[in-house]
Amino acid sequence: MQSGEHEVDHFHHVRDAAGFDIPGGMADAHGHGTLDIHLPEILGLPITKFMVLQVVAAVFVFVVFHGLAKRIQSGEPAKGRFWNFWEAIALFIRDEVVRPTIGDHHHDEGGHDDHGHHHSGHAADQYLPFIWSCFFYILICNLLGAVPWLGSATGNINVTGVLAVCAFVATVVFGFRAMGPGGFFGNMEPDTGVPGAFGLLLSKGIFGIEVFGFFIKHGVLAVRLFANIMGGHTVVAVILGFIAQAAHSSLPLWGLVTFGSIVGQVFIGLLELFVSFLQAYVFAFLATIFIAGAVHEH
Numbered sequence: 538m539q540s541g542e543h544e545v546d547h548f549h550h551v552r553d554a555a556g557f558d559i560p561g562g563m564a565d566a567h568g569h570g571t572l573d574i575h576l577p578e579i580l581g582l583p584i585t586k587f588m589v590l591q592v593v594a595a596v597f598v599f600v601v602f603h604g605l606a607k608r609i610q611s612g613e614p615a616k617g618r619f620w621n622f623w624e625a626i627a628l629f630i631r632d633e634v635v636r637p638t639i640g641d642h643h644h645d646e647g648g649h650d651d652h653g654h655h656h657s658g659h660a661a662d663q664y665l666p667f668i669w670s671c672f673f674y675i676l677i678c679n680l681l682g683a684v685p686w687l688g689s690a691t692g693n694i695n696v697t698g699v700l701a702v703c704a705f706v707a708t709v710v711f712g713f714r715a716m717g718p719g720g721f722f723g724n725m726e727p728d729t730g731v732p733g734a735f736g737l738l739l740s741k742g743i744f745g746i747e748v749f750g751f752f753i754k755h756g757v758l759a760v761r762l763f764a765n766i767m768g769g770h771t772v773v774a775v776i777l778g779f780i781a782q783a784a785h786s787s788l789p790l791w792g793l794v795t796f797g798s799i800v801g802q803v804f805i806g807l808l809e810l811f812v813s814f815l816q817a818y819v820f821a822f823l824a825t826i827f828i829a830g831a832v833h834e835h
Contacts, residue, residue: 587690594677594690602627602673627669634822635668636661639829664828667707672821675700679766679813683806691816692766694759701759704824708755712831721831725751758823765816 576584601623608615615624639661675691682689690696712721725747726740 586688587693587696590681590688590690591678591696594674594681597677598670598673602669626673630669630672630818630821631662631665634818635665635825638822638825639664639832664711664825668821668825668828671700671704671824672817675762675820676813676817679817680810682766683810683813689766691762694763697759697763700762700820701755704758704820704827705752705755707824708827708831711828715832716834720834724830724834754823754827758820762816762820765812 576586576589578584605615605620605623605627608620609624615621636659641660678691678696679689681687682692691700709721712724715721716724722744726744
């Protein structure tokens, strides 16, 4: 039972709650000292830990990039390691993900806006605000899970599901704006080159598969992000559980298991930091691919 208690305690990183449990307060029923911070209700709506952490992530991203934008408005380069760090990541997403993937398409706006004015930047830059928002918001949500007693909101399928819905809506909106509704759905119904009724049936069958796949692809965005964040914390919980399990064994065995578990947790923690960046990148990259498919003729 002791092992199970330790594992459950660690799962607070990927389990929503009505508040925050911080070690160091009064002892609970198991003799553990915890400080319980219960969140209030607002207009009858209960506020949860993940809600707070998502607001923290959104505010952090807004403050950082509002400050970065103000520093480069004059045309001067941003100075300082902190600002250069965020600028470098943003430029990487722009230059290595969005621009190469979406390309400079001309069939919709031809490099002009809705009023016929010429774009001064790359045509794909119009999609950058959404992709940047997804990447940095997910990244900060992921990284908050590395902070003790907080958690990863992206380890909750409801959160990743909403993010996937946002990507779905953005893809449809961008596709409608670039191709029109007819062109958007026309991309999903190819010309098979087969004459007669069989060719029509085949074309409509492919259209149905494409529409179904369109929903599935965005659903995978939610499951992929949720599973990877949840999986990392699961591994850490299992490794920590080894310590509690070995506590009833001999002292040498307990010391060996404890040392191995701590070393394992350190390496898994470093891996989780890498996964935090990687999964934010994967989500942004896949969302960019879906947008590219919606704004280009096939």
